Amino acid sequence: MSSLEEQIKICEEKSSVLEPNQEIRTDWFSQIQQFTHQYIDELQDAKAFIKTEAQPVYDFDPETTFSLEETLAELRHNFNDFGLRASSGGHVGYIPGGGIFPAGLGDLLAAVTNEYAGMYFGSPGAVTLENQLLDWVKSLFDFPEEAVGNLTSGGSIANLIALTAARDAKGIKNEKVPNAVVYMTLQVHHCIQKALRIIGLGDVVIRYIPMNDRHQLDIQFLEKQLQLDHDNHLQPFLVIGSAGTTDTGAIDPLEDMAVLSKKFDCWFHVDGAYGGFFYLLENLKPLFKGIEKADSLVVDPHKGLFLPYGLGVVLVKNKDSVFHSHHYTANYMQDAYGDGTINPADVSPELTKHFRGLRLWLPIKLLGIAPFKACLEEKILLTHYFREELVKLGFVVGPEPDLSVSYFYYPKDNLKQQNDFNRSFHLRLIQDGSVFLSSSTIDEKFVIRMAILSFRTKKRTIDRALDMIRSQLKIEN
Numbered sequence: 191m192s193s194l195e196e197q198i199k200i201c202e203e204k205s206s207v208l209e210p211n212q213e214i215r216t217d218w219f220s221q222i223q224q225f226t227h228q229y230i231d232e233l234q235d236a237k238a239f240i241k242t243e244a245q246p247v248y249d250f251d252p253e254t255t256f257s258l259e260e261t262l263a264e265l266r267h268n269f270n271d272f273g274l275r276a277s278s279g280g281h282v283g284y285i286p287g288g289g290i291f292p293a294g295l296g297d298l299l300a301a302v303t304n305e306y307a308g309m310y311f312g313s314p315g316a317v318t319l320e321n322q323l324l325d326w327v328k329s330l331f332d333f334p335e336e337a338v339g340n341l342t343s344g345g346s347i348a349n350l351i352a353l354t355a356a357r358d359a360k361g362i363k364n365e366k367v368p369n370a371v372v373y374m375t376l377q378v379h380h381c382i383q384k385a386l387r388i389i390g391l392g393d394v395v396i397r398y399i400p401m402n403d404r405h406q407l408d409i410q411f412l413e414k415q416l417q418l419d420h421d422n423h424l425q426p427f428l429v430i431g432s433a434g435t436t437d438t439g440a441i442d443p444l445e446d447m448a449v450l451s452k453k454f455d456c457w458f459h460v461d462g463a464y465g466g467f468f469y470l471l472e473n474l475k476p477l478f479k480g481i482e483k484a485d486s487l488v489v490d491p492h493k494g495l496f497l498p499y500g501l502g503v504v505l506v507k508n509k510d511s512v513f514h515s516h517h518y519t520a521n522y523m524q525d526a527y528g529d530g531t532i533n534p535a536d537v538s539p540e541l542t543k544h545f546r547g548l549r550l551w552l553p554i555k556l557l558g559i560a561p562f563k564a565c566l567e568e569k570i571l572l573t574h575y576f577r578e579e580l581v582k583l584g585f586v587v588g589p590e591p592d593l594s595v596s597y598f599y600y601p602k603d604n605l606k607q608q609n610d611f612n613r614s615f616h617l618r619l620i621q622d623g624s625v626f627l628s629s630s631t632i633d634e635k636f637v638i639r640m641a642i643l644s645f646r647t648k649k650r651t652i653d654r655a656l657d658m659i660r661s662q663l664k665i666e667n
């Protein structure tokens with residue numbers, strides 16, 4: 191053998207572990223299977239939050255190898271014994287996670303097959319599957335077939351793509367930026383302001399429109415402000431509505447906002463990252479009236495469809511405005527163009543991407559959409575149940591929520607006393623951790639916030655929360 195061939199052989203042998211044989215794969219699978227079963231079975235009784243001074247420690251050294259067994263034990267400890275259990279039904283703070291099991295299998299299949307989901311030319315199978323999902327989301331929200339869409343890593347990137355399209359459609363660049371005006375409430379998710387900065391619109395004028403007592407945008411104020419800005423020769427170009435705000439679950443008056451947007455030649459964007467999928471429920475549809483009139487829409491299956499983190503959706507009606515920033519041809523990609531299909535890479539900053547469609551497609555394929563709807567409805571009912579029981583305990587609850595986010599506080603004679611009490615009461619709840627509730631400040635009031643969206647949150651979870659609240663209340667009072 192030539193020395194070149196010998197060297198190749200040595201490298202081949204040394205790297206052969208990168209393709210473990212069937213026996214090893216079977217062993218690893220069975221260990222992972224055991225871990226998975228144990229993890230899921232323990233979830234029901236596990237604390238939702240663990241507050242501790244200790245910190246996770248990992249034994250990691252790229253020059254050394256470890257067994258899967260010891261590695262799984264290490265992960266179990268570092269995941270389970272610190273902070274928030276995002277997969278637990280007891281996570282009813284922030285916007286809860288979930289992580290339905292078949293989505294995990296979808297991820298596994300996507301990783302093992304590693305289908306190239308960036309371009310149709312590379313994987314017609316993967317891209318067709320993703321485009322089919324996008325067509326389904328379009329039909330759900332009564333968006334036209336010609337709209338384009340993308341499966342993103344989450345709501346933040348989805349919003350970024352939508353706002354970039356708005357910018358390009360309205361030609362907001364260079365000297366136009368300081369005169370351009372965006373309209374939203376202070377309750378929009380902060381990824382909106384962040385996206386504006388990223389896309390070079392940090393210097394636009396932002397008008398925070400006041401809200402009514404249900405935290406929805408006040409449409410009269412919006413109209414006045416649009417007129418005023420128009421009369422003052424500014425350029426109103428973007429109106430942003432929330433279909434379920436993160437803090438209070440409020441849905442803005444979308445229909446009226448759509449009408450005003452049109453009148454003042456503005457792009458109308460709707461962020462439904464938290465609330466969008468409640469549109470699946472027939473009885474809630476009227477709340478979302480006008481959502482179908484949006485120029486762009488964001489929804490987050492890793493919230494409203496209970497998927498593990500890592501999947502958002504953006505839809506944009508004006509294809510050209512999306513292509514303006516994202517469609518690109520390069521010499522080294524010349525084989526990949528010309529078949530007329532819309533490639534994920536034309537609609538997103540990403541080229542090579544995770545084949546993330548499969549994690550949504552597989553669960554719906556196996557289970558159908560009906561259980562998802564029932565679960566969303568259950569979340570709404572549990573929110574009412576929780577609020578009713580809290581009132582019986584003497585708490586004041588926030589205004590009737592549109593969806594499944596609400597808040598409460600224990601009333602005291604004056605605001606300072608009340609805030610002090612509720613702050614320390616909330617700390618106790620965090621210390622307990624059976625169920626995790628977050629906090630917020632609304633109209634200067636410290637409030638305890640509930641967000642019920644995990645598919646694992648059940649009536650028994652809420653009863654557990656109420657038990658925790660009852661016993662901490664006894665101590666605090």
Ligand SMILES: *Cc1c(COP(=O)(O)O)cnc(C)c1O
Pocket residue numbers: 285343344345346347349379381432434435436461462463464465490502
């Ligand atoms: C969560 C959320 C976002 C951000 O989405 P990520 O998936 O966390 O990036 C945007 N808007 C709203 C209303 C949200 O609730």
